[in-house]
Amino acid sequence: MATFLYVGIALLSLIVGIWVYKLNQYDFITLDDHKYSLASLKGDYVVINYFAEWCAPCLRELPELSAFNQSKGENVHLFAISYDNVSAEKLNALKRKYNIDFPLIAELKGEFPFEAPSYLPATFVIRPDGSLAGQLLGEQTEENLHEVTQ
Template identity: 50%
Template sequence: MFLYVFVGMLSLSIGVAYQIYSQTDFSTLEGKSYTFKELQGKWLVINYFAEWCAPCLREIPELNEFHHTMQEQGDVVLFGVSYDAIQDHELSLLAEKYDIQFPLINELDTAMPFDPPKYLPATYLIRPDGTLAGQLLGEQSQQSLLEAIQAK
């Protein structure tokens, strides 16, 4: 009897631990999963865009450049979010068509630490401690994003 209880408790403990450690807040089109907690210590830049938004499309080359520069430094991470609810296949086609080189969030398991934008393009800055630093409205450049992070 003791053995059954022990095995049952062990199985329950393993199941709970697996559930806790396997939870994610969001995943990207590339198949990577993230938690906000694991990204603490870095600036998060989250850019909302849509194909029908001309300024959104104009800023993509600047966001690509920002992404590559920040990848080298390692202290800032950029993610894109489609404002329109589209399937992964459509998001993939959009990324290819407009040469989006930064990770695109395709699945959100936990609410973002801010309300969705009312206007586009919109970019949110989240401090390394996980708090919202602010929202930038309008077309951004690599320089404007660097300046905004330095000012916060």
């Protein structure tokens, strides 16, 4: 009888351990402290925009990104990441200053399925199957982003 109890406790411990391990696996954390893994977003489009405050075209496209964020479907996720790898405090200041209403990536733990861009603004689209749809260079519009995520 005691053997069954020990085996049961061991199995329960193993299950809890695996659950906690999976819970802590993520590729990036947003400024609002949500953890995401690209694997958990599989089945949806993922749009990742690189921007910088010194990049005038990046700042001009922010309202288009916001409009896209407001009108995108449930199977589309938009994130932005600072090209300059700024602190969370600076990122919060940028969010307030430019009225950014979509998630900003504060910490990148894993790797994206693409290299960081050489030019800004740059937007990457990951298809629902996890493959890279491509890199969009230059200012994007709400309309263009809808076209590539359908």
